[in-house]
Amino acid sequence: QVRLVESGGGLVQAGGSLRLSCEASGSMFSIRAMAWFRQAPGKQRELVATITSGGSTNYADSVKGRFTISRDNAKNTVYLQMNTLKPEDTAVYYCNVIGSYWGQGTQVTVTS
Numbered sequence: 001q002v003r004l005v006e007s008g009g010g011l012v013q014a015g016g017s018l019r020l021s022c023e024a025s026g027s028m029f030s031i032r033a034m035a036w037f038r039q040a041p042g043k044q045r046e047l048v049a050t051i052t053s054g055g056s057t058n059y060a061d062s063v064k065g066r067f068t069i070s071r072d073n074a075k076n077t078v079y080l081q082m083n084t085l086k087p088e089d090t091a092v093y094y095c096n097v098i099g100s101y102w103g104q105g106t107q108v109t110v111t112s
Helices: none
Strands: 002-007 010-013 020-023 032-039 046-050 055-059 069-070 077-082 091-097 106-111
Touching: 002 091, 020 032, 020 055, 020 091, 020 106, 032 069, 032 077, 046 069, 046 077
Parallel strands: 010 106
Antiparallel strands: 002 020, 020 077, 032 046, 032 091, 046 055, 069 077, 091 106
């Protein structure tokens, strides 16, 4: 069983930055591909970014150049650095072990 705990969400003005963290319990974190998803009110959950065990990353077009996903295997933690935030980035952000476990989500609200 893996437990994921997200943190770092909050309220920020447009153009600002936030860093989300997701700490995973359990072993074998270092070999699991991880992802961040988000879900805005009334919309489907969408993929934001992924990172493989080797550190290769991919991003949704809407966040390329603004968001950076990274991981620290020694801390069992994956991060999402979000810069130049826009109101349309407002959503609940979820950490995911690709293909399996989900965190509880953390709210990000960007005001104009």
